[in-house]
Amino acid sequence: MPQRRSVARAAVTASAAAACLALATPAWASAAVTNPTLRQAGKHVLASNAEFDQGFGNCAGADQQAGQDIWVFIWPGNGVESVDAVKIGWDTDNDKTADTFKTLADGHFTTDNGAKKVWFATPAGWQLESGESTIHGQVPQNLFNLTHTCSGTTQTQSPSPTPSTTGSESPSPSDSGTPTPGQPGGTETPGPSGSVGGGAGGGGSLPITGVAATSIAVTGIALIGGGIALMTLRRRRDRITFTS
Known part of the structure; x- marks a missing residue:
């Protein structure tokens, strides 16, 4: 009899434990894992698109810097326990194909009335x-x-200013294209006789040539010699005395 009571008690205890475990299991169970994709995939959306753009600095919780676009993504409804992985692709070379990606490690979590959100910052102009x-x-x-989104301003480099030239420079005599007499490349003005330069005082006298100068010199010497000879003869005459 005592043995039967022990068996009955053990059965009741096991049943109670199984019932408690069955009631607790739904509370311990986790939501199913799913893989939602982006609704705007393949639509080549710019942050400046009027449908999404809230203006620079107006994305709550995002510390937007100059030259940045902010992108805010949402998993709607209250049926999401956690966002575990995200991969977003942008086109950076304007070929309408994703070539640069950001993951959850690059993003920032926010919530909106219980809905999970993640935002990313990119250089301005990505699609x-x-x-x-x-x-x-x-x-x-x-x-x-x-x-x-909150679009930024694409950084552009201003072109270098083109220097302006005012007025025109007058060319110097050496740059005018007409050689100046007396300078290299210039031309000399011939005198009346065809020789270089004019006569003294601007007159028209002929220049003394080499042959004429030599003749004058010889004539002068001859005259001087003749004068000396005459003076010598006269002195000799004055010395002669006559006797009777």
Whole structure:
């Protein structure tokens, strides 16, 4: 009899434990893992798109810097326990294909009335092309959305100013193209006789040539010699005395 009571007590205890475990299991269970994709994939969205752009600095919680675009994504509804992985692709070379990607490590979490959000900062001018995610929970149509953006200003380099020239420079005599007499490349003005330069005082006398100068010199010497000879003869005459 005592043995039967022990067996009955053990059975009751096991049943109670199984019932408690069954009641607790739903509380311990985690939401299913799903993989929502981006609703705006392939639409080549710029942050400056009027449908999404809230204006520079107006994305709550985002510390936007000059030259940056801010992108805010949302997993709608309250059925998401966690966002575990995100990969967003942008086109940076304008070929309409994603070539640069950011992951959850590059993003920042926010919430909006219980809905999970993640925002990213990119250089201004990138185009949104693709997005995929892994979450614990479910979202309608298994899609997450770009909810809004804050576009920045694309950095452009101003062209160098073109120096202006005012007036025209008068060329110097040496630059005028007409050689100046007396300078290299110039021309000399011939005198009346064809020799270089004119006569003294601007007159028209002929220049003394080499032959004429020699003749004058010889004549002068001859005259001087003759004068000396005459003076010598006269002195001799004055010395002669006559006797009777």
